[in-house]
Amino acid sequence: xxxxxxxxxxxxxIALLQSGAVGILPTxxxxxxxxxxxxxxxxxxxxxxxxxxxxxGTLIAANxxxxxxxxxxxxxxEKVRHYWPNPLSAVLTIRGQDYLTQGVGTLAMxxxxxxxxxxxxxxxxxxxxxxxxxxxxPPATTIQEAIxxxxxxVDFYVDGGTVVAEPSTIIRPTxxxxxxxRQGSVTL
Numbered sequence: 001x002x003x004x005x006x007x008x009x010x011x012x013x014i015a016l017l018q019s020g021a022v023g024i025l026p027t028x029x030x031x032x033x034x035x036x037x038x039x040x041x042x043x044x045x046x047x048x049x050x051x052x053x054x055x056x057g058t059l060i061a062a063n064x065x066x067x068x069x070x071x072x073x074x075x076x077x078e079k080v081r082h083y084w085p086n087p088l089s090a091v092l093t094i095r096g097q098d099y100l101t102q103g104v105g106t107l108a109m110x111x112x113x114x115x116x117x118x119x120x121x122x123x124x125x126x127x128x129x130x131x132x133x134x135x136x137x138p139p140a141t142t143i144q145e146a147i148x149x150x151x152x153x154v155d156f157y158v159d160g161g162t163v164v165a166e167p168s169t170i171i172r173p174t175x176x177x178x179x180x181x182r183q184g185s186v187t188l
Contacts, residue, residue, distance in 0.1 A: 007143055007159035010120055016156050017124045022046050024132050024146045026160030027060060028114040029087050029168050029185065031140040032129035033154070034060075037070065040099045043128055047102065049153060050130050056101050057130040058089050058168070059109035062121035067109060070126060071095040079173035084111035085118070087165070088186040091172040100128060108170055131167070139167075 008016075013025055020042045022035040033049060035042040037059055046057070061067050064077050064084070073093040080090040089108040094101055101107050109126075112118055121127065131139035132146040140146035143159040166185035171178040180188055 021155035023156035
């Protein structure tokens with residue numbers, strides 16, 4: 001089957017995500033495997049598709065209010081709020097969401113800058129995401145590469161053309177500022 005036959009519109013993806021689907025779409029950095037962060041069953045399937053344990057994905061949101069509603073520590077959001085929206089992820093504490101954090105208690109998260117993705121997130125709510133690849137493989141930069149990794153094991157694909165962007169910078173707030181865990185597209 002050609003990739004054009006597998007790819008759906010962003011509006012169709014929103015409806016599927018709201019119903020608990022797991023799919024592939026271009027995020028603000030790379031093609032990502034995504035699902036609705038508030039759907040525990042979908043998140044469990046998401047982690048199974050990536051073969052990840054004790055290595056949570058990244059939460060993407062349209063704004064900090066979505067993060068607060070999920071139980072992210074408000075004091076930690078305040079320490080990093082000025083960096084957003086941006087392709088910069090902050091590892092923050094999230095309470096009561098063990099299924100989302102895989103029991104770790106923290107999660108990398110960001111408020112995205114890309115307006116198309118922000119509009120999607122305003123309709124769906126926060127998504128848990130991870131680069132569209134299998135462990136040890138490079139992230140997919142085209143929908144064809146994503147299909148080669150996941151085939152029919154996901155519910156949908158959204159084709160965004162070739163996506164070649166540097167991964168997000170990852171930071172963690174500290175008592176005196178922030179610690180850079182991975183230098184990426186935002187230089188600090």
